Amino acid sequence: MAFPVDLRRCQALGLAGTAFLALGGETAGALPAREFLAPESGRAVLGLVGVYFGVVLLIAAWALLGTVVRGPEPPTPRSLLLVLAVWAAPLLLAPPLFSRDVYSYLAQGAMVDAHIDVYAYGPARLGGPLADEVAPVWQRTTTPYGPVFLAVASALSALTRGEIPAGLLGMRLVALLGVALMAAALPRLARHSGADPAAALWLGALNPLVLLHLVAGAHNDAIMLGLLGVGLVAARGRRHLLGVVLITLAALVKAPAALGLLAVVALRGRGRGRGRRGTVRATVTTLVVAAATTVAATAVAGTGYGWIAALKTPVSPHNWSPTSVLGRATGAVLQKLGSGLAPLAMPAWHVAGLVATVCLLLFIWLRLRPHPVYALGLSLATVAVFGPAIRPWYALWGLFLIAAAAPTGSMRGRVAAVSAVLALAVLPSGAPADVEQVVLAVSGGVLALVVLWQAHQAAQPDAPVLERTA
Secondary structure: OOOOOOHHHHHHHHHHHHHHHHHHHHHHOOOOHHHOOOOOOHHHHHHHHHHHHHHHHHHHHHHHHHHHHOOOOOOOHHHHHHHHHHHHHHHOOOOOOOOOHHHHHHHHHHHHHOOOOOOOOOHHHOOHHHHHOOOHHHOOOOOOOOHHHHHHHHHHHHHHOOOHHHHHHHHHHHHHHHHHHHHHHHHHHHHHOOOOHHHHHHHHOOOHHHHHHHHOOOOOHHHHHHHHHHHHHHHHOOOHHHHHHHHHHHHOOOHHHHHHHHHHHHHHHHHOOOOHHHHHHHHHHHHHHHHHHHHHHHHHHOOOOHHHHHOOOOOOOOOOOHHHHHHHHHHHHHHHOOOOOHHHHHHHHHHHHHHHHHHHHHHHHHHHOOOHHHHHHHHHHHHHHHOOOOOHHHHHHHHHHHHHHOOOHHHHHHHHHHHHHHOOOOOOOOOOOOHHHHHHHHHHHHHHHHHHHHHHHHOOOOOOHHHHHO
Protein backbone atom coordinates (compact mmCIF):
# COMPACT_ATOMS: atom_id res chain seq x y z
CA MET A 1 0.00 0.00 0.00
CA ALA A 2 1.37 3.41 -0.94
CA PHE A 3 2.28 5.98 1.66
CA PRO A 4 -0.69 8.37 2.03
CA VAL A 5 0.32 11.70 0.58
CA ASP A 6 -1.61 14.95 0.51
CA LEU A 7 -0.83 18.63 0.52
CA ARG A 8 -1.13 19.01 4.29
CA ARG A 9 1.28 16.17 5.04
CA CYS A 10 3.81 17.61 2.59
CA GLN A 11 3.42 21.04 4.16
CA ALA A 12 3.91 19.67 7.68
CA LEU A 13 6.91 17.54 6.70
CA GLY A 14 8.61 20.44 4.92
CA LEU A 15 7.91 22.73 7.88
CA ALA A 16 9.58 20.19 10.18
CA GLY A 17 12.56 20.15 7.82
CA THR A 18 13.07 23.92 7.76
CA ALA A 19 12.48 24.12 11.52
CA PHE A 20 15.33 21.64 12.12
CA LEU A 21 17.42 23.63 9.66
CA ALA A 22 16.83 26.83 11.61
CA LEU A 23 17.49 25.20 14.98
CA GLY A 24 20.62 23.41 13.82
CA GLY A 25 21.87 26.58 12.20
CA GLU A 26 21.92 28.32 15.59
CA THR A 27 25.10 26.39 16.41
CA ALA A 28 26.34 25.08 13.03
CA GLY A 29 25.45 27.87 10.61
CA ALA A 30 27.57 30.68 9.16
CA LEU A 31 27.57 32.49 12.50
CA PRO A 32 29.16 35.85 13.27
CA ALA A 33 32.73 35.48 14.57
CA ARG A 34 31.78 36.27 18.16
CA GLU A 35 29.19 33.43 18.15
CA PHE A 36 31.30 30.90 16.27
CA LEU A 37 31.65 27.46 17.89
CA ALA A 38 34.50 25.05 17.30
CA PRO A 39 33.27 22.32 14.90
CA GLU A 40 34.21 19.62 17.43
CA SER A 41 32.12 21.15 20.23
CA GLY A 42 29.04 19.23 21.29
CA ARG A 43 26.58 21.97 20.33
CA ALA A 44 28.14 22.38 16.88
CA VAL A 45 28.06 18.61 16.31
CA LEU A 46 24.41 18.43 17.31
CA GLY A 47 23.63 21.41 15.11
CA LEU A 48 25.30 19.88 12.05
CA VAL A 49 23.40 16.63 12.50
CA GLY A 50 20.19 18.61 12.97
CA VAL A 51 20.72 20.66 9.82
CA TYR A 52 21.20 17.62 7.62
CA PHE A 53 18.29 15.88 9.32
CA GLY A 54 16.22 18.89 8.28
CA VAL A 55 17.62 19.01 4.75
CA VAL A 56 16.63 15.39 4.08
CA LEU A 57 13.16 15.96 5.54
CA LEU A 58 12.76 18.99 3.28
CA ILE A 59 13.91 17.07 0.19
CA ALA A 60 11.48 14.27 1.04
CA ALA A 61 8.61 16.73 1.51
CA TRP A 62 9.42 18.35 -1.82
CA ALA A 63 9.60 14.99 -3.62
CA LEU A 64 6.27 13.91 -2.12
CA LEU A 65 4.74 17.24 -3.08
CA GLY A 66 5.86 16.53 -6.63
CA THR A 67 3.70 13.38 -6.66
CA VAL A 68 0.74 15.46 -5.50
CA VAL A 69 1.37 18.03 -8.24
CA ARG A 70 1.48 15.25 -10.84
CA GLY A 71 -1.56 13.50 -9.34
CA PRO A 72 -5.19 13.48 -10.48
CA GLU A 73 -6.10 16.49 -8.29
CA PRO A 74 -3.09 18.81 -8.36
CA PRO A 75 -3.06 21.77 -5.96
CA THR A 76 -3.67 25.27 -7.24
CA PRO A 77 -0.77 27.71 -7.61
CA ARG A 78 -2.21 29.69 -4.69
CA SER A 79 -2.05 26.59 -2.46
CA LEU A 80 1.56 25.99 -3.46
CA LEU A 81 2.45 29.60 -2.66
CA LEU A 82 1.05 29.05 0.83
CA VAL A 83 3.23 25.96 1.20
CA LEU A 84 6.26 28.02 0.14
CA ALA A 85 5.46 30.66 2.76
CA VAL A 86 5.06 28.02 5.49
CA TRP A 87 8.31 26.28 4.60
CA ALA A 88 10.24 29.56 4.45
CA ALA A 89 8.90 30.97 7.73
CA PRO A 90 11.33 29.21 10.16
CA LEU A 91 14.30 30.40 8.09
CA LEU A 92 13.41 34.09 8.36
CA LEU A 93 15.16 34.61 11.71
CA ALA A 94 17.73 31.81 11.37
CA PRO A 95 21.42 32.67 11.07
CA PRO A 96 22.93 32.60 7.58
CA LEU A 97 23.27 29.06 6.29
CA PHE A 98 25.54 27.38 3.72
CA SER A 99 27.55 30.51 2.88
CA ARG A 100 29.12 33.63 4.39
CA ASP A 101 28.46 35.71 1.27
CA VAL A 102 25.81 37.78 3.03
CA TYR A 103 28.53 39.29 5.23
CA SER A 104 30.37 40.36 2.07
CA TYR A 105 27.18 42.01 0.83
CA LEU A 106 26.85 43.97 4.05
CA ALA A 107 30.51 45.02 4.03
CA GLN A 108 30.27 46.14 0.40
CA GLY A 109 27.13 48.13 1.18
CA ALA A 110 28.93 49.82 4.07
CA MET A 111 31.85 50.62 1.75
CA VAL A 112 29.56 52.30 -0.77
CA ASP A 113 27.89 54.20 2.06
CA ALA A 114 31.35 55.34 3.21
CA HIS A 115 32.33 56.36 -0.38
CA ILE A 116 34.99 53.64 -0.69
CA ASP A 117 35.35 52.29 -4.22
CA VAL A 118 34.28 48.63 -4.04
CA TYR A 119 35.65 48.06 -7.54
CA ALA A 120 39.14 49.06 -6.43
CA TYR A 121 39.32 47.69 -2.86
CA GLY A 122 38.15 44.65 -0.90
CA PRO A 123 36.34 44.71 2.46
CA ALA A 124 39.68 44.85 4.30
CA ARG A 125 39.80 48.52 3.28
CA LEU A 126 36.63 49.14 5.33
CA GLY A 127 38.02 47.54 8.49
CA GLY A 128 36.05 47.08 11.68
CA PRO A 129 33.74 44.31 12.92
CA LEU A 130 31.72 44.04 9.72
CA ALA A 131 34.75 43.52 7.49
CA ASP A 132 36.07 40.92 9.97
CA GLU A 133 33.03 38.75 9.20
CA VAL A 134 33.99 38.39 5.54
CA ALA A 135 35.71 35.12 4.64
CA PRO A 136 39.52 35.60 4.49
CA VAL A 137 39.72 34.64 0.81
CA TRP A 138 37.50 37.61 -0.10
CA GLN A 139 38.97 40.20 2.26
CA ARG A 140 41.01 41.91 -0.46
CA THR A 141 38.84 40.98 -3.42
CA THR A 142 36.84 43.60 -5.30
CA THR A 143 33.14 43.02 -5.86
CA PRO A 144 31.74 41.64 -9.15
CA TYR A 145 28.23 42.92 -8.40
CA GLY A 146 26.51 45.66 -10.34
CA PRO A 147 25.36 49.11 -9.20
CA VAL A 148 21.73 48.12 -8.61
CA PHE A 149 22.62 45.58 -5.95
CA LEU A 150 25.24 47.86 -4.42
CA ALA A 151 22.68 50.65 -4.19
CA VAL A 152 20.36 48.31 -2.30
CA ALA A 153 23.19 47.16 -0.01
CA SER A 154 24.25 50.75 0.61
CA ALA A 155 20.71 51.83 1.51
CA LEU A 156 20.44 48.85 3.85
CA SER A 157 23.75 49.78 5.47
CA ALA A 158 22.56 53.33 6.10
CA LEU A 159 19.25 52.08 7.47
CA THR A 160 20.78 49.54 9.86
CA ARG A 161 23.81 51.72 10.76
CA GLY A 162 26.18 48.80 10.31
CA GLU A 163 24.48 46.60 12.92
CA ILE A 164 25.09 43.01 11.87
CA PRO A 165 21.84 41.38 13.13
CA ALA A 166 19.69 44.09 11.53
CA GLY A 167 21.73 43.92 8.34
CA LEU A 168 21.34 40.14 8.10
CA LEU A 169 17.58 40.43 8.54
CA GLY A 170 17.39 43.21 5.97
CA MET A 171 19.39 41.26 3.41
CA ARG A 172 17.19 38.23 3.96
CA LEU A 173 14.09 40.35 3.38
CA VAL A 174 15.62 41.54 0.09
CA ALA A 175 16.16 37.89 -0.87
CA LEU A 176 12.58 37.06 0.10
CA LEU A 177 11.37 39.85 -2.16
CA GLY A 178 13.33 38.25 -4.98
CA VAL A 179 11.81 34.84 -4.25
CA ALA A 180 8.34 36.42 -4.19
CA LEU A 181 8.96 37.92 -7.63
CA MET A 182 10.17 34.53 -8.89
CA ALA A 183 7.03 32.85 -7.55
CA ALA A 184 4.82 35.52 -9.14
CA ALA A 185 6.51 35.16 -12.53
CA LEU A 186 6.66 31.36 -12.77
CA PRO A 187 2.94 30.58 -13.34
CA ARG A 188 2.63 33.32 -15.96
CA LEU A 189 5.72 32.18 -17.84
CA ALA A 190 4.50 28.58 -17.67
CA ARG A 191 1.11 29.46 -19.14
CA HIS A 192 2.74 31.41 -21.98
CA SER A 193 5.05 28.44 -22.63
CA GLY A 194 2.26 25.85 -22.56
CA ALA A 195 3.51 24.28 -19.31
CA ASP A 196 1.72 23.43 -16.07
CA PRO A 197 1.87 26.42 -13.66
CA ALA A 198 1.73 24.15 -10.59
CA ALA A 199 4.63 22.02 -11.86
CA ALA A 200 6.60 25.19 -12.61
CA LEU A 201 6.10 26.48 -9.07
CA TRP A 202 7.01 23.13 -7.57
CA LEU A 203 10.31 22.91 -9.44
CA GLY A 204 11.24 26.58 -9.66
CA ALA A 205 10.08 28.10 -6.36
CA LEU A 206 9.55 25.30 -3.83
CA ASN A 207 12.84 23.70 -4.83
CA PRO A 208 15.08 22.98 -1.79
CA LEU A 209 17.86 25.00 -3.43
CA VAL A 210 15.64 28.09 -3.29
CA LEU A 211 14.94 27.63 0.42
CA LEU A 212 18.48 26.64 1.38
CA HIS A 213 20.44 29.19 -0.62
CA LEU A 214 18.16 32.06 -1.59
CA VAL A 215 16.18 32.25 1.66
CA ALA A 216 18.51 30.76 4.29
CA GLY A 217 21.66 31.92 2.49
CA ALA A 218 20.18 35.32 1.48
CA HIS A 219 22.02 35.30 -1.86
CA ASN A 220 21.57 38.20 -4.24
CA ASP A 221 20.78 35.67 -7.00
CA ALA A 222 17.21 35.86 -5.65
CA ILE A 223 16.70 39.49 -6.61
CA MET A 224 18.49 38.90 -9.94
CA LEU A 225 16.16 36.03 -10.84
CA GLY A 226 13.09 37.86 -9.55
CA LEU A 227 13.76 40.89 -11.75
CA LEU A 228 14.62 38.62 -14.69
CA GLY A 229 11.37 36.69 -14.26
CA VAL A 230 9.05 39.70 -14.10
CA GLY A 231 10.99 41.27 -16.97
CA LEU A 232 10.26 38.24 -19.14
CA VAL A 233 6.60 38.34 -18.11
CA ALA A 234 6.44 41.98 -19.20
CA ALA A 235 8.16 41.21 -22.50
CA ARG A 236 5.83 38.30 -23.21
CA GLY A 237 2.89 40.56 -22.47
CA ARG A 238 4.06 42.92 -25.21
CA ARG A 239 5.44 45.44 -22.73
CA HIS A 240 8.82 44.99 -24.31
CA LEU A 241 10.42 48.22 -23.13
CA LEU A 242 9.47 47.55 -19.51
CA GLY A 243 10.85 44.05 -19.94
CA VAL A 244 14.18 45.43 -21.18
CA VAL A 245 14.39 47.82 -18.23
CA LEU A 246 13.69 45.09 -15.66
CA ILE A 247 16.08 42.59 -17.23
CA THR A 248 18.81 45.23 -17.44
CA LEU A 249 18.29 45.97 -13.74
CA ALA A 250 18.66 42.23 -13.09
CA ALA A 251 21.95 42.24 -15.03
CA LEU A 252 23.08 45.19 -12.90
CA VAL A 253 22.69 42.91 -9.89
CA LYS A 254 24.60 40.00 -11.45
CA ALA A 255 25.84 40.02 -15.03
CA PRO A 256 24.52 36.62 -16.29
CA ALA A 257 20.97 38.02 -16.39
CA ALA A 258 22.02 40.10 -19.42
CA LEU A 259 21.37 36.98 -21.51
CA GLY A 260 17.69 37.70 -20.88
CA LEU A 261 17.94 40.50 -23.45
CA LEU A 262 18.33 37.81 -26.13
CA ALA A 263 14.91 36.47 -25.14
CA VAL A 264 13.39 39.95 -25.38
CA VAL A 265 14.86 40.40 -28.87
CA ALA A 266 13.45 37.04 -29.93
CA LEU A 267 10.00 37.90 -28.55
CA ARG A 268 9.94 41.39 -30.03
CA GLY A 269 11.30 40.28 -33.38
CA ARG A 270 8.66 37.57 -33.56
CA GLY A 271 5.96 40.09 -32.73
CA ARG A 272 7.05 42.39 -35.56
CA GLY A 273 7.30 39.60 -38.11
CA ARG A 274 9.78 36.89 -38.86
CA GLY A 275 11.92 38.90 -41.23
CA ARG A 276 15.42 40.17 -40.66
CA ARG A 277 14.17 43.76 -40.50
CA GLY A 278 11.99 43.02 -37.46
CA THR A 279 14.90 41.37 -35.67
CA VAL A 280 17.24 44.28 -36.43
CA ARG A 281 14.74 46.83 -35.17
CA ALA A 282 14.13 44.77 -32.03
CA THR A 283 17.87 44.47 -31.41
CA VAL A 284 18.53 48.18 -31.81
CA THR A 285 15.61 49.15 -29.56
CA THR A 286 16.66 46.67 -26.90
CA LEU A 287 20.27 47.84 -26.89
CA VAL A 288 19.31 51.53 -26.70
CA VAL A 289 16.89 51.00 -23.81
CA ALA A 290 19.35 48.72 -21.99
CA ALA A 291 22.14 51.29 -22.37
CA ALA A 292 19.91 54.11 -21.13
CA THR A 293 18.83 52.04 -18.15
CA THR A 294 22.45 51.20 -17.33
CA VAL A 295 23.50 54.85 -17.45
CA ALA A 296 20.56 55.95 -15.30
CA ALA A 297 20.98 53.17 -12.71
CA THR A 298 24.73 53.75 -12.45
CA ALA A 299 24.22 57.48 -12.01
CA VAL A 300 21.68 56.92 -9.23
CA ALA A 301 23.89 54.37 -7.49
CA GLY A 302 26.95 56.60 -7.81
CA THR A 303 29.31 53.63 -8.04
CA GLY A 304 30.71 54.30 -11.50
CA TYR A 305 31.47 51.71 -14.18
CA GLY A 306 34.17 49.79 -12.37
CA TRP A 307 31.86 46.77 -12.30
CA ILE A 308 32.76 46.08 -15.96
CA ALA A 309 36.42 45.46 -15.15
CA ALA A 310 35.45 43.77 -11.86
CA LEU A 311 33.77 40.96 -13.79
CA LYS A 312 37.27 39.46 -13.91
CA THR A 313 37.24 39.14 -10.09
CA PRO A 314 39.23 35.98 -9.26
CA VAL A 315 37.47 32.84 -8.13
CA SER A 316 38.22 30.82 -5.03
CA PRO A 317 41.32 28.62 -5.45
CA HIS A 318 39.26 25.65 -4.23
CA ASN A 319 36.37 26.21 -6.64
CA TRP A 320 34.92 22.98 -7.97
CA SER A 321 33.64 24.12 -11.36
CA PRO A 322 34.51 21.61 -14.12
CA THR A 323 37.03 23.93 -15.80
CA SER A 324 38.71 24.79 -12.48
CA VAL A 325 38.93 21.13 -11.45
CA LEU A 326 40.42 20.19 -14.82
CA GLY A 327 42.80 23.14 -14.59
CA ARG A 328 44.08 22.05 -11.17
CA ALA A 329 44.43 18.43 -12.29
CA THR A 330 46.26 19.37 -15.49
CA GLY A 331 48.53 21.77 -13.61
CA ALA A 332 49.40 19.09 -11.07
CA VAL A 333 50.29 16.60 -13.81
CA LEU A 334 52.42 19.15 -15.66
CA GLN A 335 54.18 20.12 -12.46
CA LYS A 336 55.07 16.51 -11.74
CA LEU A 337 56.45 16.22 -15.25
CA GLY A 338 58.58 19.28 -14.60
CA SER A 339 56.89 21.32 -17.33
CA GLY A 340 56.98 25.11 -17.19
CA LEU A 341 53.45 25.16 -18.63
CA ALA A 342 51.85 24.22 -15.30
CA PRO A 343 50.86 27.82 -14.37
CA LEU A 344 49.04 28.13 -17.70
CA ALA A 345 46.80 25.10 -17.15
CA MET A 346 44.08 26.90 -15.19
CA PRO A 347 43.79 29.91 -17.56
CA ALA A 348 43.79 27.56 -20.55
CA TRP A 349 40.89 25.53 -19.19
CA HIS A 350 38.96 28.70 -18.33
CA VAL A 351 39.40 29.89 -21.92
CA ALA A 352 38.26 26.48 -23.14
CA GLY A 353 35.18 26.82 -20.94
CA LEU A 354 34.45 30.22 -22.43
CA VAL A 355 34.77 28.86 -25.97
CA ALA A 356 32.50 25.92 -25.12
CA THR A 357 29.96 28.33 -23.62
CA VAL A 358 29.87 30.52 -26.74
CA CYS A 359 29.49 27.49 -29.03
CA LEU A 360 26.70 26.01 -26.95
CA LEU A 361 24.87 29.34 -26.72
CA LEU A 362 24.94 29.66 -30.50
CA PHE A 363 23.60 26.12 -30.87
CA ILE A 364 20.84 26.68 -28.31
CA TRP A 365 19.57 29.92 -29.82
CA LEU A 366 19.74 28.70 -33.41
CA ARG A 367 17.74 25.62 -32.51
CA LEU A 368 15.33 26.98 -29.89
CA ARG A 369 14.77 30.57 -31.00
CA PRO A 370 10.97 29.99 -31.24
CA HIS A 371 11.07 29.06 -27.52
CA PRO A 372 13.09 31.94 -26.02
CA VAL A 373 12.32 31.34 -22.33
CA TYR A 374 13.43 27.73 -22.54
CA ALA A 375 16.47 28.72 -24.61
CA LEU A 376 17.37 31.30 -21.97
CA GLY A 377 17.10 28.71 -19.20
CA LEU A 378 19.44 26.34 -21.02
CA SER A 379 21.81 29.24 -21.77
CA LEU A 380 22.06 30.27 -18.12
CA ALA A 381 22.61 26.65 -17.13
CA THR A 382 25.45 26.47 -19.67
CA VAL A 383 27.06 29.63 -18.28
CA ALA A 384 26.88 28.20 -14.76
CA VAL A 385 28.37 24.82 -15.70
CA PHE A 386 31.21 25.99 -17.96
CA GLY A 387 32.10 29.18 -16.10
CA PRO A 388 35.24 29.52 -13.97
CA ALA A 389 33.22 29.41 -10.74
CA ILE A 390 30.21 27.40 -9.67
CA ARG A 391 28.16 27.12 -6.50
CA PRO A 392 25.01 25.05 -5.84
CA TRP A 393 22.80 28.13 -6.05
CA TYR A 394 24.13 28.94 -9.51
CA ALA A 395 22.07 25.99 -10.72
CA LEU A 396 19.00 28.11 -10.04
CA TRP A 397 19.91 30.49 -12.88
CA GLY A 398 18.84 27.99 -15.50
CA LEU A 399 16.56 25.84 -13.35
CA PHE A 400 14.19 28.75 -12.69
CA LEU A 401 13.35 29.17 -16.38
CA ILE A 402 13.60 25.49 -17.28
CA ALA A 403 10.91 24.94 -14.64
CA ALA A 404 8.67 27.42 -16.43
CA ALA A 405 9.25 26.39 -20.02
CA ALA A 406 10.67 22.85 -20.31
CA PRO A 407 8.65 21.08 -23.02
CA THR A 408 8.84 17.62 -21.41
CA GLY A 409 8.36 16.13 -17.96
CA SER A 410 11.56 14.11 -18.38
CA MET A 411 13.64 17.30 -18.44
CA ARG A 412 11.96 18.47 -15.23
CA GLY A 413 12.67 15.08 -13.67
CA ARG A 414 16.38 15.28 -14.47
CA VAL A 415 16.59 18.84 -13.17
CA ALA A 416 14.78 17.81 -9.97
CA ALA A 417 17.25 14.97 -9.39
CA VAL A 418 20.20 17.35 -9.81
CA SER A 419 18.56 19.76 -7.37
CA ALA A 420 18.20 17.10 -4.70
CA VAL A 421 21.87 16.16 -5.00
CA LEU A 422 23.10 19.77 -4.93
CA ALA A 423 20.99 20.46 -1.84
CA LEU A 424 23.33 18.13 0.07
CA ALA A 425 26.57 19.59 -1.31
CA VAL A 426 27.52 22.34 1.18
CA LEU A 427 28.03 22.46 4.94
CA PRO A 428 25.78 24.89 6.84
CA SER A 429 28.80 26.91 7.97
CA GLY A 430 29.83 27.50 4.35
CA ALA A 431 33.32 26.23 5.23
CA PRO A 432 35.17 23.41 3.41
CA ALA A 433 34.22 19.98 4.72
CA ASP A 434 36.52 17.58 6.52
CA VAL A 435 35.99 13.86 7.06
CA GLU A 436 34.48 14.23 10.53
CA GLN A 437 31.94 16.79 9.38
CA VAL A 438 30.97 14.69 6.36
CA VAL A 439 30.35 11.73 8.70
CA LEU A 440 28.17 13.88 10.94
CA ALA A 441 26.23 15.26 7.98
CA VAL A 442 25.65 11.75 6.61
CA SER A 443 24.53 10.63 10.07
CA GLY A 444 21.91 13.39 10.18
CA GLY A 445 20.64 12.44 6.74
CA VAL A 446 20.51 8.71 7.56
CA LEU A 447 18.64 9.47 10.79
CA ALA A 448 16.05 11.39 8.77
CA LEU A 449 15.67 8.45 6.36
CA VAL A 450 15.12 6.09 9.30
CA VAL A 451 12.44 8.36 10.74
CA LEU A 452 10.74 8.65 7.35
CA TRP A 453 10.79 4.87 6.90
CA GLN A 454 9.29 4.33 10.34
CA ALA A 455 6.57 6.86 9.55
CA HIS A 456 5.90 5.06 6.28
CA GLN A 457 5.61 1.72 8.04
CA ALA A 458 3.35 3.11 10.75
CA ALA A 459 1.03 4.62 8.15
CA GLN A 460 0.34 1.29 6.41
CA PRO A 461 -3.35 0.48 6.96
CA ASP A 462 -2.67 -3.27 7.08
CA ALA A 463 0.07 -2.92 9.74
CA PRO A 464 -0.58 -4.45 13.16
CA VAL A 465 -2.20 -2.10 15.65
CA LEU A 466 0.75 -2.37 18.08
CA GLU A 467 3.17 -1.48 15.28
CA ARG A 468 1.11 1.56 14.26
CA THR A 469 0.95 2.84 17.85
CA ALA A 470 4.59 2.16 18.70
